[in-house]
């Protein structure tokens with residue numbers, strides 16, 4: 459039975475569309491990469507809070523976007539794709555078809571999408587608290603599979619960074635986590651007060667994230683950065699963020715965790731496709747897309763930061779590749795900054811024998827980073 463009137467739960471709001479777009483862009487690159495690595499025996503993709511499938515405004519949510527991305531990978535790769543298991547889970551009742559579970563709706567909608575024979579879809583309506591341990595078991599059992607885990611809850615009360623750390627600990631998983639950052643930031647300070655009963659979930663989340671230390675946050679951006687730094691320490695992975703502005707100053711954030719530098723680069727690429735100005739976030743207020751992070755300043759700070767880094771001396775292409783990624787910039791941005799330095803003779807790119815590298819090569823690709831002995835070159839700044 460269909461509900462009579464629409465509410466905000468029945469439509470996919472703009473910031474959620476941007477979130478799903480990011481997932482799609484990343485997944486499509488992910489499939490291209492993994493399908494070319496023989497080592498992996500298959501892929502598990504988990505959407506653990508998968509939602510309605512399709513909304514009243516006809517926009518598709520994460521589970522259908524995942525299935526469509528697999529389908530287009532298959533048809534763009536001569537009707538082939540890796541063996542994939544897709545685990546779709548949600549324990550809620552549909553807000554659109556009131557007599558159905560969300561997962562039942564997702565199941566019938568997914569039957570309308572072509573699925574290759576070697577792709578299996580599993581549907582469940584488990585509580586996340588129960589399914590989390592099962593995912594961990596699966597990751598341990600299938601070490602030669604890659605596991606991509608999308609965690610998109612309404613809030614954060616079921617989310618534990620220690621559990622995410624466990625999921626990542628075997629090195630064969632990546633996690634995309636969506637959090638209501640603004641609400642968390644707003645109540646962070648209050649949640650440290652034990653009298654504030656409504657703050658238990660947040661207190662415990664912050665406690666785990668910052669190893670019991672009470673932190674102060676002076677803005678949503680500061681809060682996001684501190685969480686990111688804490689997540690890097692906890693998980694020992696590369697961690698990246700993407701902010702999505704729902705309405706003025708109400709931010710949600712995607713945290714992306716990967717043990718792999720190439721995955722990190724590819725998520726950055728996906729972000730730069732959505733935010734072509736800064737690669738950092740989405741705002742539906744078009745004019746504010748530019749000023750979302752007060753950071754036109756920060757953008758212009760990258761050349762300065764890179765210059766300072768090079769001045770420390772003895773930097774290789776691998777060091778510079780990683781420095782750029784960690785600052786949120788792709789190798790192409792780094793080249794843009796370095797080219798003028800090189801053109802005026804301020805920067806030299808030298809091979810291991812101290813000879814100038816001919817041509818315009820910068821050797822800033824992932825392959826150069828991964829195999830430093832083969833393609834190691836040094837960057838020297840003339841003062």
Ligand SMILES: C[S@@+](CC[C@H](N)C(=O)[O-])C[C@H]1O[C@@H](n2cnc3c(N)ncnc32)[C@H](O)[C@@H]1O
Nearest residue numbers: 507508509519520548549550585586610611612
């Ligand atoms: C933000 S929505 C997910 C949206 C979805 N990713 C999409 O793109 O359409 C969060 C979902 O989590 C489900 N949910 C909430 N608590 C849950 C729990 N403890 N276990 C499993 N699902 C839960 C809700 O029913 C809701 O559909």
